[in-house]
Amino acid sequence: MGGKYFESFDGSKIYYEKSVKDKNKWLIFLHGFGGDLGAWEKEISYFTNLNYSTLALDLRGHGYSAKSEDSAFYNLTNFAKDLNLLLEAEKIKKPIIIGHCLGGMVAIYYQTLFPDQSRALILVDTSYKPPFIGNNFVGQVFFSYFFKLFSKILPNMGFYGHADFTRFIGTPDIDLKRILSDMMHTSLKSYFTLCESLTGLNIKRLLDKITVPTLIVEGTKDSIFPLDIAEYLHSRIKTSQLDFIEGANHILVINNPQELSESIQNFLQKIYL
Secondary structure: OOEEEEEOOOOOEEEEEEEOOEEEEEEEEEOOOOOOHHHHHHHHHHHHHOOEEEEEEOOOOOOOOOOOOOHHHHOHHHHHHHHHHHHHHOOOOOOEEEEEOHHHHHHHHHHHHOOOOOOEEEEEOOOOOOOOOOOOHHHHHHHHHHHHHHHHHOOOOOOOOOOOHHHHOOOOOOOHHHHHHHHHHHOHHHHHHHHHHHOOOOOHHHHHHOOOOEEEEEEOOOOOOOHHHHHHHHHHOOOEEEEEEOOOOOOHHHHOHHHHHHHHHHHHHHHOO
């Protein structure tokens, strides 16, 4: 599966990889915060073997895609526009959008901006707001200042390219080596600038606007977005169903790829009757 770039609306180069099988069955994979498309390697292999066409991209600020030290660059609208333009460029119609963590938030925002474009959504361990920092105004101001300060004073250090996620199979939600890898592969300045841009984000109001079939997948041991978040998403998205993966944590994309793929496939069989 070869990689390509496309130029988005603001000139940013966005990296993606695709595998074409059945052109009527497209799955689009959006990775989580600090990650890259390589996190989906096992799931992509699983569905490619089942004859689905797949496309995965490095979200802006991640992997091989363009980065910036301007927090406006990471407005959630821009992520959604990137996705829409990429699908237009590749002439992909009615795909199913699969998003983990930040990728799930992008999927929600994309669906409400472009409601007629996708066939269904799959939201994996995600939420309508960032964890920890979005609960009150004082906390938002503090964290926004903290992240902005760090983005200014830290050197522009980082590793170019994709992380080796096999090193982190089995890791808990809070694993310092994995988080440091996320930071360095995003680059320190981009990582904290992205944190700043997400502070105070709350897209709760958009949940009622989702009308396509939606699968919400949640690990029962997720401490980043606990079970009550998934249950709330399910209550607000009237066309949704909820599937718990017992014992899985927030990193289930790399820790539980088989269970996640089977959950998704069970949902897809209902979509493609």
